[in-house]
Structure formats: C-alpha cells, structure tokens
Amino acid sequence: MREGLSNLKYVFAPKSIAVIGASENPSKLGNVILKNLVDGGYEGKIYPVNPKYQELLGMRCYPDIKKLRGKVDLAIFAIPAPLIPKVADDCGKNGVKGLIVLSAGFGEVGNNKLEEKLGATVQRHGMAMVGPNCLGVLNPEKRVDSIFFPFFKFGRPNVGDISIITQSGAVGTCIADLASYYRVGFSKFISYGNGTTINDADLVEYLGADPKTKQILLYLEGTKDGKGLLKALEKVNRKKPVIVLKAGKSKSAGEAAMSHTGNLAGNYLAYQAAFRESRAIEVDSVIELFQVANIFSQAMPKGKKVAVLTDGGGLGVLAADALEKEDLEVAKFSRETTRKLKKVLPSYVNAVNPLDIVADSGTETYEKALKILMEDREIDSVIVIILFQAPAVDSRIIDVLVKESDRKVKPIVVVAVGGEYTKNNMKVLDSYGIPTYGYPDAAVKSLKRFTDYSLFLKDKK
Known part of the structure; x- marks a missing residue:
C-alpha cells in the first residue's frame, strides 16, 4: 500500500487535529467543525488556526500551521481554494500526515491547474488527502468528525461495522442520517469529493483491508480510474460485500455529475459490466442501498x-x-x-x-x-x-x-x-x-x- 494511502490512518484516527480556518462566526464552516469536534468528544489535541483570533472556544488559536509547537496528525481545511496549496505545503513541511480539504473551487468549476498544484504538493510530501470539495470523514469510534452539519440537524451514527464511500456529501449524509435514526452503526464515513489523490478505488482497497469494516457502501457518480476500481472491487468483494449505487446513468445526469465533482460519469453499460464481473451488489436507490446493507447483519443463506x-x-x-x-x-x-x-x-x-x-x-x-x-x-x-x-x-x-x-x-x-x-x-x-x-x-x-x-x-x- 503506497505511502499516501497508508497514511489514511492519520485521517481516521489522528491523535491531534488542526482546523485551518477556525472561526468564531457560527455561519462559517470553521466554527461548526471546531465546535463539532469539541462537543462530539474528540479526545485528542485540537489546534484552531486563524490569524484573526488569539483564542477560540477556550483554546489558543494559532496564526498559521508553522507556529504550532505540538505535532499535528490531521489538518482540516475550511479556507478559500486559492490559499490551500501553499498551506498544504506548510503542513507537509511540518510533518502533517493527513489532510481533509472541504473547500470547493477546484476542477469541478474548471480550476484544473489549481487542483493539479494541490495534488502535486500532497504527493510530494506523501500525505493522505480526502477531497477537495467534500464533507470529509466521520469515525464514530474515534470521534473524528469533519462534517460541517450541526448535531441538531444531522444525527451521527453509532459505532458499527458498515463503512460508506461517497462522492456526494449530500447523498452520504442522507444515508448516515437514516442510519442514525434507525440506530444502525457505522465504522467509517468518507465523502471524497473530487478524489484528487485518493479516489474511489483507493478507498475500496483501504477499507477492504480494514478489520473494523465488514461491508462497504459506495455511492458513485463517475470515476477517474475505471480499471483500478474494477480491480479493487474484484479483490475486496471476495472478502466483504461492496454495495454500489451508481448515479449519472443518463446523459443529463452525467453532465450534472461532471459539474458536481469533476468526474466523468461515463457509459453506464461499462459500469454495469464492471459490477457484474466483480459481483459487486448494485442497487437502484438510496433507500435500497440502506436496506440491502442492513440485511448483511444476518446469517448467510445457503440457498434460495x-x-x-x-x-x-x-x-x-x-x-x-x-x-x-x-x-x-x-x-x-x-x-x-x-x-x-x-x-x-x-x-x-x-x-x-x-x-x-x-x-x-x-x-x-x-x-x-x-x-x-x-x-x-x-x-x-x-x-x-x-x-x-x-x-x-x-x-x-x-x-x-x-x-x-x-x-x-x-x-x-x-x-x-x-x-x-x-x-x-x-x-x-x-x-x-x-x-x-x-x-x-x-x-x-x-x-x-x-x-x-x-x-x-x-x-x-
């Protein structure tokens, strides 16, 4: 497993988190994320980073990542896209192993060069990056939570053995919210957005090796690595079920997917063939994705x-x-x-x-x-x-x-x-x-x- 992928452990189970763009303004993502980490019971060290403040939520606020005295495993970005490659470089130079980039404004809106610059920076330092243009991750066991929805609006699932990989944060949160309502537990939630350096195939492979994940839910609009995804599905689906909801089947939906995450939806027949070949379990709706996932808690049937x-x-x-x-x-x-x-x-x-x-x-x-x-x-x-x-x-x-x-x-x-x-x-x-x-x-x-x-x-x- 390559360095950037193996460093996902610092994304899912960091001992310290820096919130880049932390804020006192309740309408800002940096405020919601910081508050969710505190209120959610994250037990590691939290470092708010923003040159505008000296203190936030009773914690010292640092002007930039270079001024931090402690070691940072994970940095969560909630700042404008043009600023991110430089700050990501600073993170790499200061030993940060994982990044979650929530900010939009990259390839999905035509800023391909900015996204390429960010990707090159991340890979040069061997960091694991989820995003950009995403909701990031949720690990209920470790209380790691980059989802910028307040607790009273979006229920967090309990600890369980289902993990979800989703290109769409909106679709993913609907599934997670349903899971919370019905008290179905999750191991990991990953909204990966544009998937610049770590994509769907990488995440399927990683969760396939994760002992705390017993089944994988995948919401997919398009992929940048069709062969890699097929290979990952074939490998992982023999060990644990991968349940897939493919969106962007029609021409108009495919165009919407391209503007959403910058991924080509591609020919649906090709995806169908890949799902059949790998024996991934394809479903037709968000509700069915949740319903099929729930049945895997039962003993395996021996026949029809x-x-x-x-x-x-x-x-x-x-x-x-x-x-x-x-x-x-x-x-x-x-x-x-x-x-x-x-x-x-x-x-x-x-x-x-x-x-x-x-x-x-x-x-x-x-x-x-x-x-x-x-x-x-x-x-x-x-x-x-x-x-x-x-x-x-x-x-x-x-x-x-x-x-x-x-x-x-x-x-x-x-x-x-x-x-x-x-x-x-x-x-x-x-x-x-x-x-x-x-x-x-x-x-x-x-x-x-x-x-x-x-x-x-x-x-x-």
Missing part, C-alpha cells in the same frame, strides 16, 4: 428456498409473488415440519407456505412456528410478516425475533406495514440488527441481493 410466516394472508401472497419475480423459491415444508406445525397451530390453520397463522394468533404462536421453520434444513431463509396492529401481538414478538436471529442459523427478514406504532417497532428491530421493511417487495429484493452474494462466495470456495 424461503419460508414466509405471517398473520395476514394477503401480505403472504404478495411475498410469494415477489419471491417468484426475484427468482427465489417458496420452500416446500418437509413432512416433519408439517407434522410439527399442525401440532402447535390451531386446527383451522393450513400448514403450507406461505404460513398464515391468522390475525388472532399471538406472540406465542409466532414463537413456536418460527422455531420449527428455523429447524427445517430445507428452508434457507425466513420472511416474518407481522401485523403489529393485531390485538394478540405484543412487544414480546421483538424478543422472539431477536433470540432467533442471534442464533445465526439462517437469515430472518421482517415485513411490517403500518403507521406510527408499527414504525416504532420497526425501528427497535433495526437497532437489534434485524432487517425490517415496509412492504414485501423491498424485503424480497434485499433478500435476493443477499442470497446471490452468499452463493457467489460459496462458488468461490
């Missing part, structure tokens, strides 16, 4: 046979339709499973798949039926559809699902359709790592992506 357990017959039928559409199989219960189900279910319930235990069945019936389905070796995955509105169903169903999910025998996917009460229960299930969906089609689509990836890994062994 799916059981559907529901207390609402119509939703079970919709799930069966969706399974056939996605080329998954509605599992046929074994004789032993049928016998066991008839023993614990009311006489008027048909022990067939989809298994409709009807709306007057309570949590105990769900628990007995689910346990039997989990024991059937002819069933690879289970979709549990819950009408939380039913009088006989109470919050104990969450304990039942968590208990079975934690056994890691086979994946459990939950579908719950409803309003506020239902959504509150869904949120709790998501926080326990049980993927929960608002309608059967979404659940089945995610399960299909999960199953295909599991079978891909099986074939590679």
Whole structure:
C-alpha cells in the first residue's frame, strides 16, 4: 500500500487535529467543525488556526500551521481554494500526515491547474488527502468528525461495522442520517469529493483491508480510474460485500455529475459490466442501498428456498409473488415440519407456505412456528410478516425475533406495514440488527441481493 494511502490512518484516527480556518462566526464552516469536534468528544489535541483570533472556544488559536509547537496528525481545511496549496505545503513541511480539504473551487468549476498544484504538493510530501470539495470523514469510534452539519440537524451514527464511500456529501449524509435514526452503526464515513489523490478505488482497497469494516457502501457518480476500481472491487468483494449505487446513468445526469465533482460519469453499460464481473451488489436507490446493507447483519443463506410466516394472508401472497419475480423459491415444508406445525397451530390453520397463522394468533404462536421453520434444513431463509396492529401481538414478538436471529442459523427478514406504532417497532428491530421493511417487495429484493452474494462466495470456495 503506497505511502499516501497508508497514511489514511492519520485521517481516521489522528491523535491531534488542526482546523485551518477556525472561526468564531457560527455561519462559517470553521466554527461548526471546531465546535463539532469539541462537543462530539474528540479526545485528542485540537489546534484552531486563524490569524484573526488569539483564542477560540477556550483554546489558543494559532496564526498559521508553522507556529504550532505540538505535532499535528490531521489538518482540516475550511479556507478559500486559492490559499490551500501553499498551506498544504506548510503542513507537509511540518510533518502533517493527513489532510481533509472541504473547500470547493477546484476542477469541478474548471480550476484544473489549481487542483493539479494541490495534488502535486500532497504527493510530494506523501500525505493522505480526502477531497477537495467534500464533507470529509466521520469515525464514530474515534470521534473524528469533519462534517460541517450541526448535531441538531444531522444525527451521527453509532459505532458499527458498515463503512460508506461517497462522492456526494449530500447523498452520504442522507444515508448516515437514516442510519442514525434507525440506530444502525457505522465504522467509517468518507465523502471524497473530487478524489484528487485518493479516489474511489483507493478507498475500496483501504477499507477492504480494514478489520473494523465488514461491508462497504459506495455511492458513485463517475470515476477517474475505471480499471483500478474494477480491480479493487474484484479483490475486496471476495472478502466483504461492496454495495454500489451508481448515479449519472443518463446523459443529463452525467453532465450534472461532471459539474458536481469533476468526474466523468461515463457509459453506464461499462459500469454495469464492471459490477457484474466483480459481483459487486448494485442497487437502484438510496433507500435500497440502506436496506440491502442492513440485511448483511444476518446469517448467510445457503440457498434460495424461503419460508414466509405471517398473520395476514394477503401480505403472504404478495411475498410469494415477489419471491417468484426475484427468482427465489417458496420452500416446500418437509413432512416433519408439517407434522410439527399442525401440532402447535390451531386446527383451522393450513400448514403450507406461505404460513398464515391468522390475525388472532399471538406472540406465542409466532414463537413456536418460527422455531420449527428455523429447524427445517430445507428452508434457507425466513420472511416474518407481522401485523403489529393485531390485538394478540405484543412487544414480546421483538424478543422472539431477536433470540432467533442471534442464533445465526439462517437469515430472518421482517415485513411490517403500518403507521406510527408499527414504525416504532420497526425501528427497535433495526437497532437489534434485524432487517425490517415496509412492504414485501423491498424485503424480497434485499433478500435476493443477499442470497446471490452468499452463493457467489460459496462458488468461490
């Protein structure tokens, strides 16, 4: 791993941070970043840098990076673009290993020479740079946070094992905000913008070797290194899933991508071919990206046979339709499973798949039926559809699902359709790592992506 890439460790886990362009003005990025580091509980040393101030937030403020007496691992830039190459050079001369350049005004607006100058400076000193024109990084474990959104507007995810690489800060923050709301944890968030010296391929490679990242989400508009990205995807996707959302598929969207980050969106068919060849998991929307990521907390399915357990017959039928559409199989219960189900279910319930235990069945019936389905070796995955509105169903169903999910025998996917009460229960299930969906089609689509990836890994062994 080249020096600039290996030095990303100083970006994600610095022992000291300099905020270049720190400010007392609440409307300035330098103020929000400084305040977020302090309020977020970053435990390392913080050095505000701005010649206008002597002190900021109770900390000594330095006129420039050269005046600092302590060692600085990471410098976060929130100053005008024309000033950055010179200050970056000063950082390199003073031993700074990592840079996050939030400022825009480079290649994305036609200032290619300025961006090239910055890139050359960074590479000459062997520094790792995220940006320019980005939101930078978030590492919840180390409390490193360069995102210039206030805490009350943008929820920070808890510590987890999902990492996200995004060209678009806006798209990335939407996903991270959803993760925070549903209590899904992140390992690392990286908004890399123009990707001048460290691009998408580099970041996929780095996170592929990161033991604290179990899966990678990638939002991509275009790339400057198609061959490098394909190589990285092929290498990493064999070890951990890479879930990709490609934007800029149309001509007009491609032009918008070019003006956004200065990256050519390229021919979408070429990207599709690369995703197929590497077996990266392509999704079609921000919501689906989040939904598919959530399912990887479950045990890997061994095949395509799916059981559907529901207390609402119509939703079970919709799930069966969706399974056939996605080329998954509605599992046929074994004789032993049928016998066991008839023993614990009311006489008027048909022990067939989809298994409709009807709306007057309570949590105990769900628990007995689910346990039997989990024991059937002819069933690879289970979709549990819950009408939380039913009088006989109470919050104990969450304990039942968590208990079975934690056994890691086979994946459990939950579908719950409803309003506020239902959504509150869904949120709790998501926080326990049980993927929960608002309608059967979404659940089945995610399960299909999960199953295909599991079978891909099986074939590679």
